[in-house]
Amino acid sequence: MTERERILCALSGVRPDRVAWVPRMEFWYRGKKHSNTLPSEFKDLTLPEVIEKLKVGWYANIPDWTDFDIEGGNLDFPLGILRSKSLPYDTILEGVDRRVSVSGTETTVEYFTPVGSIRTATILTEEMLQAGVSTSYITRHAIRKASDIDVVGYIFSHIKVVPALEGYLALRDQIGDKGIAVAFAGAGACPIHHVLRTLMPMEDFFFAMMENPEKIFRLAEQMEDYYQRIKVIAANSPAEVIIHGGNYDDSITYPPFFKEHILPSLRDYARTLHQKGKYLMTHTDGENQSLLPLYLESEFDIADSICPAPMTKSNFDEIYSAFSDRITIWGGIPAILLCRNSCSWDDFKGFIDDILNRFGHESHFVLGVSDMVTADAELDRLQYITDRVHAIS
Numbered sequence: 105m106t107e108r109e110r111i112l113c114a115l116s117g118v119r120p121d122r123v124a125w126v127p128r129m130e131f132w133y134r135g136k137k138h139s140n141t142l143p144s145e146f147k148d149l150t151l152p153e154v155i156e157k158l159k160v161g162w163y164a165n166i167p168d169w170t171d172f173d174i175e176g177g178n179l180d181f182p183l184g185i186l187r188s189k190s191l192p193y194d195t196i197l198e199g200v201d202r203r204v205s206v207s208g209t210e211t212t213v214e215y216f217t218p219v220g221s222i223r224t225a226t227i228l229t230e231e232m233l234q235a236g237v238s239t240s241y242i243t244r245h246a247i248r249k250a251s252d253i254d255v256v257g258y259i260f261s262h263i264k265v266v267p268a269l270e271g272y273l274a275l276r277d278q279i280g281d282k283g284i285a286v287a288f289a290g291a292g293a294c295p296i297h298h299v300l301r302t303l304m305p306m307e308d309f310f311f312a313m314m315e316n317p318e319k320i321f322r323l324a325e326q327m328e329d330y331y332q333r334i335k336v337i338a339a340n341s342p343a344e345v346i347i348h349g350g351n352y353d354d355s356i357t358y359p360p361f362f363k364e365h366i367l368p369s370l371r372d373y374a375r376t377l378h379q380k381g382k383y384l385m386t387h388t389d390g391e392n393q394s395l396l397p398l399y400l401e402s403e404f405d406i407a408d409s410i411c412p413a414p415m416t417k418s419n420f421d422e423i424y425s426a427f428s429d430r431i432t433i434w435g436g437i438p439a440i441l442l443c444r445n446s447c448s449w450d451d452f453k454g455f456i457d458d459i460l461n462r463f464g465h466e467s468h469f470v471l472g473v474s475d476m477v478t479a480d481a482e483l484d485r486l487q488y489i490t491d492r493v494h495a496i497s
Contacts, residue, residue, distance in 0.1 A: 106281035107161035110470075115345070115383055115405060115432050117467045122496040123460070125489065126161030126283055126434070128409075128476040129154065130168055135236030135479025143483055152278065159490055162283035163472065164275060165347055165385060165408050165434070167191060169238040179204060179213050182224035182242045183259065184291060184302035189271035192287045192341040193334055196264040210243065217262075220255045222246050236479045247304045253319045256303060257326035265333040269341060276342070286345045286385060289338040293349025293386065294369035295327035296320070301351055339376055346377055347408065350387025354394040362398050370402040378403075385434070389475040393418045396426040410435040411474030420459060427468065435474040436463075437489070442473065442481035449485075456489055464496045 105113070110124035133151045136142040146154050155162050167188035169178055178187055179202070185195050201216040212225045226240030246256050276285035292298030299320060300309045312320050338346045349370060357366060374384040385406035388399070392407075393416070399407065407427070412420040415438040424433060440446035441455055463469050471493065477486065 107283055108279075108281045111161070111284050112344075114467050114470050117429060119465055119467050121465075122493060123464050123466070124161055124470045125472075125493040126163050126470055127437075127473040127486070127489075128163040128166070129158070129160070130163075130238070130476070131236030132477040132479055132481055133236070134170070134238070135234050138236070139234045139479075155282065158486065159494065160486075162279045164190070164279055164283055165286045165345075166387065167288050178239065179211065181239055182213070182226055182244075182246055182302065183256070184298050185263070186288075186291060188288070190275040190285070190288070192267065192269055192272045192343065193337045194266050194268040195334075196266070197259065197262070198264050199262040200259055211240065212244070215255065215259060217255055217258045219258045220251060222252050222255045234479060236476075242302075245304050245308075246302075247299075247308070250316060250319060253323050257323045260323075260330050261326045263330050265330060265337065267337050267341075272341065272343070284345055285343065286347050287338045287341045287343030289335050289346055289348035289373075290331060291350060292331075293352075293366045295324035295331055296365040297349065297357065297369075298327060298331075299323060300357070306356065335373055335376075339373075339380060339382065343382070345383045345385050345406065346373075347385040347387065348373055350408070351390060352386075352388060352392065352395060353390035355391060357390075357395070359394050359398060362395055363401075367398055367402045370404050374403040374405070389435075391416050392423070396423065400426070400428070400430060404431065406432045406434055408434045409472070409474045409476075411438055412436065414438060415440060415474070420463075424463070424466075424469070429468055432468040432470065434470040435472045436469070437471065437473045439473050439475065439478050439481070442477060442485045444482050445480075452485055453488065456492060460492050460496065464493070 105121045107124050110120040113120040114124060130151060133154055167190045169186060169188055171189050172187045203214040205212045209227045209229050210225055212223060214221060214223045223244060224246050225244035226242050228240040247253055272287060279285050292301055370386060377384045383405040385408050386404050387409055388407040389409035389411055410423055410433045412418055412423060420436055436459060441452045
């Protein structure tokens with residue numbers, strides 16, 4: 105079987121000949137490339153060539169946010185507006201003037217609208233580049249005071265979203281049978297989640313929800329059409345799997361918050377996709393323990409980047425059992441196990457041997473590294489996993 109066939113078997117509940125092994129390699133490659141520390145056998149290779157040489161599947165669940173071909177790239181990242189060649193849609197700001205300035209590692213963007221202006225700022229440091237980071241760190245959020253909410257609402261209510269499948273189709277053709285080209289819808293599961301994870305500092309968001317909830321809910325209403333348009337475009341794309349929402353944590357998107365705001369959005373979109381014969385994936389890379397029952401209620405199909413203990417409170421068996429053959433785990437290997445300074449060889453080997461001995465033929469499981477293979481991961485540990493996976497019979 106090919107890795108693509110193994111993934112599709114896992115999603116449909118059919119046991120593959122062996123588990124698909126699809127680690128997210130872009131951070132490792134980008135960090136090593138930037139610091140000129142790629143192993144000699146990879147120094148002149150592209151990322152697809154490295155994936156081929158490593159004999160692993162091609163992870164294409166989260167787009168490469170450094171890969172864009174439009175002026176300005178991801179300057180609008182602090183608004184939660186993302187761009188990449190492989191997205192199935194283009195996002196165009198209308199009725200907004202934008203002014204950009206750069207000072208050292210910091211980029212400042214000012215947005216001028218008929219209802220006022222806002223300013224965002226991000227940094228991208230040498231340390232971040234060496235780690236393979238693909239997006240800047242927000243140092244000034246879009247919403248810092250109540251009047252900023254009106255400006256952000258204006259921006260989102262004047263966004264134009266249009267289908268743009270060329271890049272997605274090119275990526276799908278390039279991946280071929282090495283994996284699945286997942287179509288990206290949105291980083292937030294719903295507008296309220298978008299505001300929390302991107303537009304405001306976390307503390308400010310929860311204070312605003314207590315003191316000025318009508319303005320937050322009004323903003324969410326203004327963002328809803330934008331969300332609906334990208335979800336419709338993604339649903340109507342040729343993709344078999346759509347990824348939407350992510351970065352949940354049971355202390356931030358705590359169960360009552362998740363149940364009220366995030367669950368209905370995921371469930372409704374899952375039902376829409378299921379009617380089209382498609383799967384819904386969401387990015388579950390945080391602390392998930394008390395959210396596991398709500399994930400089942402959300403009706404999505406794939407939990408991308410599941411990270412068990414020792415990086416979270418839940419062990420792999422607990423998560424696999426909780427999903428009851430209804431949700432496919434994509435992940436399962438905590439990233440620190442690949443790092444020499446974080447985990448001994450014996451502990452690494454024991455974890456890998458155990459999970460492959462018990463789950464190497466199971467359905468609803470795609471083996472990966474959560475959240476990604478980091479730049480300090482050891483090549484010999486990656487190779488050990490690959491050798492063990494390929495030896496499964």
